[in-house]
Amino acid sequence: MQGTASHSPSLAAPQQATRTAAAARPYGRYLYLAINIAILVFLLAPIAVVVVFALNPTPFIQFPPVGVSLRWFEKFFASRDFMHALWFSLEVAVLTTVSATALGASAALALARGNLPGTRLIVATMLSPLMLPAILTGLALFQTYVLLDVGRPTWGLVAGHTLVTLPYVVRTTLAVLHNFDTRLEEAAQNLGASPLRTFFEVTLPLIKPGVLAGAIFAFIVSFDQFPVSLFLVSPGNETLPVTLFNYLKFDLDGTIGAASVVSIVLAFVVVIGLDRTVGLRSYVKL
């Protein structure tokens, strides 16, 4: 973008227009950067405010903050309700990650290598929970569990979470499967490896980054999931987002801030881990 102006005069461009464009360029460039920085502030400031609020000792919102204290973190970690919810959320997220990864990765393998008819339609269907309202998935599952009279078991919640996290695993695994050279598998087989051995020694190591990326997405999405959980949790066995939501309806003190910081830190640790191990760039295309 920047380098073009210098050699444009040698072309037969209208002199007048070139000069106007060159004069307008620095201002346009500054405006462009200013707008973008304002947008970045809009995106990141609310997260910063949560952190400030969590560390501020006053029990109400005060700006600018008056000091730094960890009392809200103490209150959060001492609260039975919040701790129970945190552990329950982690339990559900781990179970969801395991099932979504196992199901999603094998589905992606079948879709990429199984010669299935109607692959496009199957992929579209498997990705559809991403776009269809999650609150409907919650409502529909809730009605089904009521009709079948199964109550609100943890497996029912995990099934709902698996449904909405499976698309991430399918997508990241399909992306690596489409990118790697199938001749590697053919070569292994030509050299005498059985299909099973080819799978474990060639295919699996190659798709591992995609599967891992999908698993991490599944974990984070499940840990933060709200609409499906809203319908499927039972009283006394609530996930952290549901507990936070119920607390928020009545109270707005720093405990929520502390709880938010804990969940933000958790997500960031996971994502930085992801970036270090497999790289983010190739997996966040929508």
Next chain:
Amino acid sequence: MSSTATTRPNGLALFILPSALLFALFFFLPIGLMAVMSVLTGNPVVMPKVAFTTRHYARMIGDPFYLEVIWTTIRIGLVTTLVALLIGYPLAHWMARIKSRTGHALLLMAVLAPMLTGIVVRTFAWMTLLSDKGVINQTLISLGLISQPLKLMYTETGIVVGLVHIYVPFMVLTLTGVIGRIDERLEQAAENLGASPLRAFLEVTLPLSLPGILAGSLLVFALAISAYVTPILLGGFQIMTLPILIYQQISANFNVGFAAALGIILLMISLLLVIAYNRALGLVSGQRELQ
């Protein structure tokens, strides 16, 4: 693609079965049951004698209150989509065109950071910013710019601000992919021929990114109309949208049939949007094949 001889499913095709079972039991069956419930007079488990009825749908169409709720939901969705597009486009353009790898990585982190912060947490963040004694009002009052707090929360504007913040990353990621595929030399050619950068953008880049704009907008709209947490907390239970109404029918009124009918309406709107979204993305990949 690679193996030309065999087009019949092989052994690996069986690996689709567990996921197919999950979708059959926990997706298609429940949605089918929801459709059935929406045309029944009651819960067939509790009441043995249930009959077919269209009264849930008739109630929705006959009562201006429910039509108003549907319209409010769509209106909030449209405004959110428009603002998300206006905010998301410049950032997506920057991300797609930035030369430095570190710069790109930092921008990507900035876009992903809000995405990785749960919806409840982000809505809470906006409550601390927008409420009467929130950061924005306190700052404006201490600067002497206003004497009474501005009413930012419990308004549709507040809801839209929160929703834009939550869904703009989806817009940015969709647009970045599409803008990144537009050959930068096209813009440079326009500028070399004397067009200002703005005109080169308006006449070259913008038209070529239309499919991305369409796809991103449909995605954000679909997500915004199904939002529950943000409208209820930032709207302070005063502004009614379709998802809020659906949950209220379950939790307060226990009217499962009516909730199902409302759900089916929301599902229909979303399905149309999903189909349109896939078409729009199809246009993008079609374009790439032509290049």
